[in-house]
Amino acid sequence: MMTLLGISPQLLFGQLLIGLINGVFYAMMSLGVAIIFGMLRIGNFVHGAQYMLGAFGAWYLLNLPDLFPSLGLPSLNYWWALVLVPFGVALIGALMERLFIRKVYELEHAYGLLLTVGLAMLIEGLFNVRYGAAGQQYNIPEALKGGVNLGFMFMPYYRLWVIVAGILVCVATWYAIERTRLGAYLRAATENPDLVRAFGINVPRMLMLTYAFGVGLAGLAGVMAAPIYQVSPQMGHSIIITIFAVVVIGGMGSISGAIYTGLMLGVIEGLTKVFWPQASTTVIFVIMVLVLIFRPAGLFGRETVAAHAADMSTARPDSILENGRLWMAILAIGGTIVPFFIYPVFGMKILCLALFACAYNLIFGYVGLLAFGHAAFYGSSAYVAAFTAASWGFPTELAILSGVAMATLLGAIFGWLAIRRQGLYFAMITLALAQLVYFYAIQASWTHGEDGIQSVPRGYVFGVINLNDPMAMYFFVLAVFLIGFGVIYRIVHSPFGQVLKSIRENEPRAISLGYSTDRFKLIAFTLSAMLAGLAGGTKAIVFQIASLADLYFQTSADALLMTLIGGVGTLLGPIVGAIIVVTIQTELATLGSWVIVVQGAAFVVCVLFLRKGVVGTLEDWLSARVERKRIAAGGGAPVVERSSH
Known part of the structure; x- marks a missing residue:
């Protein structure tokens, strides 16, 4: 039948294998995003950059003698990287959570997403400055080279290892979160932190470890991906949007949904490459649209009571601005x-x-x-x-x-x-x-x-x-x-x-x-x-x-950045922001990837220290000045407006 359709069994099963491997990476990456969102309510857009850090970490360990010739360091192979790199990426994630992410937990959720967008641009931009668009080669470990001929296809040992190991990691993670006391504490800490503190548990530390664990999964996926895909600064950026589509389809915050949906969509993507190659890059997003029409919460998500829209406005209606x-x-x-x-x-x-x-x-x-x-x-x-x-x-x-x-x-x-x-x-x-x-x-x-x-x-x-x-x-x-x-x-x-x-x-x-x-x-x-x-x-x-x-x-990000600044x-805020951003882009145009680094830093600074932007801050200053003059003129103490809601 497949021959009648003009499709050889080797092509079909080969693409299914590729789809299953992609599905494993989708599942592992989506699992980390789902954990962080489900527990911390942070849309971790920097997850792709952390996946890239995992791949580069493995490459660094393998090339230690060449990178640091004067130190006499040994080369650490894939198996060392598989243990050390996820732990190292998790430590970086813990530091990132302590320095940046923690500061937006109590804010509107949009701020967390904007902060991680800026951090992703910052990290990927720095690696682009150092390595450019060229990828770095990372060879398959000796023990997993070769493969077995199954008759209808050739199965490389390394790809079989990725499939089995990735699925085992996903299942173990699901079990730890859904079926253990530690997982129960994690879920309780996000829903009622005061109650969990009453049991003597350090909630901030638990949240930091949760973020680090989710990030560590991205690092592990990066190590496993290094021998299959080229290690490059763009590898995380190219996958993160697909990962968020997978998470939306599965249901934001659904652990099992991330696993099932990631594997399923990887296979569907592989089959699409066989029967309709042109649609393979869009099939996941088409499925997302169809799912959202009939099940807005996702396949495995639960309907929740919608919160009101985010009030991030900084305008004062009575201001001259x-x-x-x-x-x-x-x-x-x-x-x-x-x-x-x-x-x-x-x-x-x-x-x-x-x-x-x-x-x-x-x-x-x-x-x-x-x-x-x-x-x-x-x-x-x-x-x-x-x-x-x-x-x-x-x-x-x-x-x-x-x-x-x-x-x-x-x-x-x-x-x-x-x-x-x-x-x-x-x-x-x-x-x-x-x-x-x-x-x-x-x-x-x-x-x-x-x-x-x-x-x-x-x-x-x-x-x-x-x-x-x-x-x-x-x-x-x-x-x-x-x-x-x-x-x-x-x-x-x-x-x-x-x-x-x-x-x-x-x-x-x-x-x-x-x-x-x-x-x-x-x-x-x-x-x-x-x-x-x-x-x-x-x-x-x-x-x-x-x-x-x-x-x-990046064009959407530019509009967002101009509005934030x-x-x-x-x-007037967007106009002022446009003047600043276009000027920066023009002045730094000869510096290439440094433009992305500066824009990422601007995101981080705006979210952490300048949430009202240039115009909003100026409006506050003008309002305070008018109020001081009124008080100095004998107007009495400032009137505190009661909230109408």
Whole structure:
């Protein structure tokens, strides 16, 4: 039968073997993520970097004599690495938990995810600086070289070892957490730490060890992966998004779900490579979408009562920095003057990314939903605008509107799928959905793969204004930005915007007042996608190219970083953040991977020390100054406002 289908048994079973091996790594990695999320409520995005540390740790031990020739150290083989490296990565994880992760336990869960994103960028960026994109070779240990011919396929001993050992590790971990007293203490410590302390147990130490154990699993997976895949700084980054998709499918925090789903999806991915190779990179994300439609909590997850949206806003409505009409005039005047002092291209890049960040801030800052997939709207609009302008000859304004329409449609679909979940669930769902768009763009013929759509004509505005003139192009982009900024200001200060703020601050109360909060959030998400599309389509015309970088996860991270640096939920914050981030990227462009290191450090600093951002901090300073003047003028003690919720 397989021969009739044109598929040889060797190909089928070979791909099944590869799928099972991938499934083992998915299961081990997902298990660590599920443990950390289930016990600590931290979406550990740095897990991929810790997996990479495991692989590099094995490579370091094997090459000790070459790395440190003056010390006379012996080379430690795979078996030593299998014992020492997971322990070493766990120690690094414990230190990381003590210095960084512990500081966000009491904060909104989004902060933990943002912190680990920054730590991942920092670690992977440093390894990129040192090793570049080239991978390091790690040979299979002598005892596991060779294999056995099963007749229908050749089974390498090392791959058989990975399958058996990986499954045993997963089962042992599940048993320790679900069936032992220690596991019961761990679960109790996360649900009722005061009660556990009453039994004389050091809860902070237990949480630190839990994080270290989850990280150690990633290190172990990295050691086992080193002889199969090249040891490279990108190996963790390429797998972590898939891992979070696996965890979402299995059910966030479900230990058994992580194991079963990881193994199952690895096999499905292997079979897809046999029957439909082009879909193998997206099949996991397609399954995730289908699961979320019919079972939002995942296959093995349990429905929980949704918490209200995260209130991370730093804005003070009475601040002069929130006077949209005033700042519209200032931005128009300042924007008109700027191109005479800086390169117009630099100014246009700031304007496009500032509009993108403002669009992101609409959903994150004013609704409280942490999304990780806005690159899909920005990039899809860029591709559609570039294609319609270059291939169909659309006028510039119509090409941009075509991109905006595509982004709006995607926003409505993504929102409908994701809006039923909140917090980390919502972030992971939007990230995985964005990956679907990214993988589609890689394979579609009209997007031209890695080359992108180039030589996009700028054309004429209304058939009159020639946008090939840099100054004309700049003022067109300034007009687009001001329109987008004005729309956002109008949304935020409308009755609709007031409802969004009430949802952010106390969703149960908004529901009790009769508002359909899911509908309001869906509309806001779609509007945010539309404005992100406006920024993306304009960018494609400005730089005359649409590329995979527009759809890549890093683009979503840039929007998030700009919002954080400037001030979440502030009118001017995303603009200030865009100016800072674009300036840093431009100044450090010649330093390559150091840009990622700096951006990762900026994430960490913002989450730990500057959560209100530049504008939010400035608003606090101005408010305190006004209050001091009022008191000095005899206004009495400051009035403490009572919380309305």
